[in-house]
Amino acid sequence: MKTHTIGQSQWSRDDLLNALEEFSRIYENRPIQDNEGGMKAAQMFYAWFVAKSLQPKTIIESGIWYGQSTWMFEQAAPDADLFCIDPATYYKKGYTSGKAKYFKKDFTKIDWSHINPKTTFCFFDDHQNALQRMIHCAQLGFQHLMFEDNYPPGKGDCYSLKKAFHASETRTLLPGLAIRDYCENLIDVYQEFPPIISPEMNRWGEPWSTYDVDEPLTTEIQNEFQSIYAEESENYTWVNYVKLKEFEKNKHCIQLSDLKKKFDWSSMV
Numbered sequence: 349m350k351t352h353t354i355g356q357s358q359w360s361r362d363d364l365l366n367a368l369e370e371f372s373r374i375y376e377n378r379p380i381q382d383n384e385g386g387m388k389a390a391q392m393f394y395a396w397f398v399a400k401s402l403q404p405k406t407i408i409e410s411g412i413w414y415g416q417s418t419w420m421f422e423q424a425a426p427d428a429d430l431f432c433i434d435p436a437t438y439y440k441k442g443y444t445s446g447k448a449k450y451f452k453k454d455f456t457k458i459d460w461s462h463i464n465p466k467t468t469f470c471f472f473d474d475h476q477n478a479l480q481r482m483i484h485c486a487q488l489g490f491q492h493l494m495f496e497d498n499y500p501p502g503k504g505d506c507y508s509l510k511k512a513f514h515a516s517e518t519r520t521l522l523p524g525l526a527i528r529d530y531c532e533n534l535i536d537v538y539q540e541f542p543p544i545i546s547p548e549m550n551r552w553g554e555p556w557s558t559y560d561v562d563e564p565l566t567t568e569i570q571n572e573f574q575s576i577y578a579e580e581s582e583n584y585t586w587v588n589y590v591k592l593k594e595f596e597k598n599k600h601c602i603q604l605s606d607l608k609k610k611f612d613w614s615s616m617v
């Protein structure tokens with residue numbers, strides 16, 4: 349079944365396929381061989397691809413774990429300033445970047461007024477509510493976002509945009525304003541990336557086709573370099589790229605404070 353999309357996909361399947369070899373070579377040199385609990389090739393390829401394509405001036409990474417993704421962003425956009433956020437400091441035992449600025453405070457509590465939101469890429473792998481994150485980004489004028497752990501309804505520990513777009517989501521943000529419609533108003537492009545190669549079972553041991561998912565980029569391993577994608581294919585998480593519309597501050601965007609009473613964001617899954 350096809351996944352939800354909005355607008356014109358930023359990258360074609362050929363763009364993605366053609367980049368698989370380059371990333372696999374870079375990934376061979378990863379500092380952490382088995383990044384259990386964090387991204388593996390199935391998702392990290394896409395985060396690398398988007399950062400490399402955008403070449404943002406600034407990357408904000410929320411959710412560091414042991415630091416493998418920080419290392420990956422350095423490979424993808426070596427000239428970008430890096431701001432890395434995690435309340436925990438596992439990365440101190442893994443990979444620490446000499447150029448990143450580290451924060452323990454939540455993304456929503458940090459003052460971002462000194463950076464240009466239009467040339468910033470915000471990457472979220474922090475298991476927080478993606479809708480809340482997206483509204484906060486819109487308020488600050490950030491436009492390029494990516495969410496890991498973009499799980500289908502009933503799965504995962506946090507609210508995802510995939511859940512927001514699903515037909516089973518009937519909640520409204522304000523009277524008469526469905527979550528789904530509100531998201532469509534804010535978003536210019538929503539591209540959910542396909543699996544690179546599909547395993548028989550998904551990460552929950554269910555048949556691969558249980559949830560809507562696009563055709564994989566490739567159906568068989570054709571080259572030696574592709575084997576890592578097959579080995580780590582179960583890690584697929586419907587990772588997405590979101591480009592928000594340009595907007596005049598506060599015009600199209602609901603104030604999060606107005607929604608405070610209605611939503612307990614952290615318990616919304």
Ligand SMILES: C[S@@+](CC[C@H](N)C(=O)[O-])C[C@H]1O[C@@H](n2cnc3c(N)ncnc32)[C@H](O)[C@@H]1O
Nearest residue numbers: 386387410411412413416417433434436473474
């Ligand atoms: C799945 S791991 C991140 C994996 C990492 N991006 C990688 O690929 O290796 C999730 C991380 O989110 C962190 N986390 C939890 N709450 C957070 C928050 N509010 N802001 C940022 N990070 C948070 C956790 O401490 C954990 O390190």
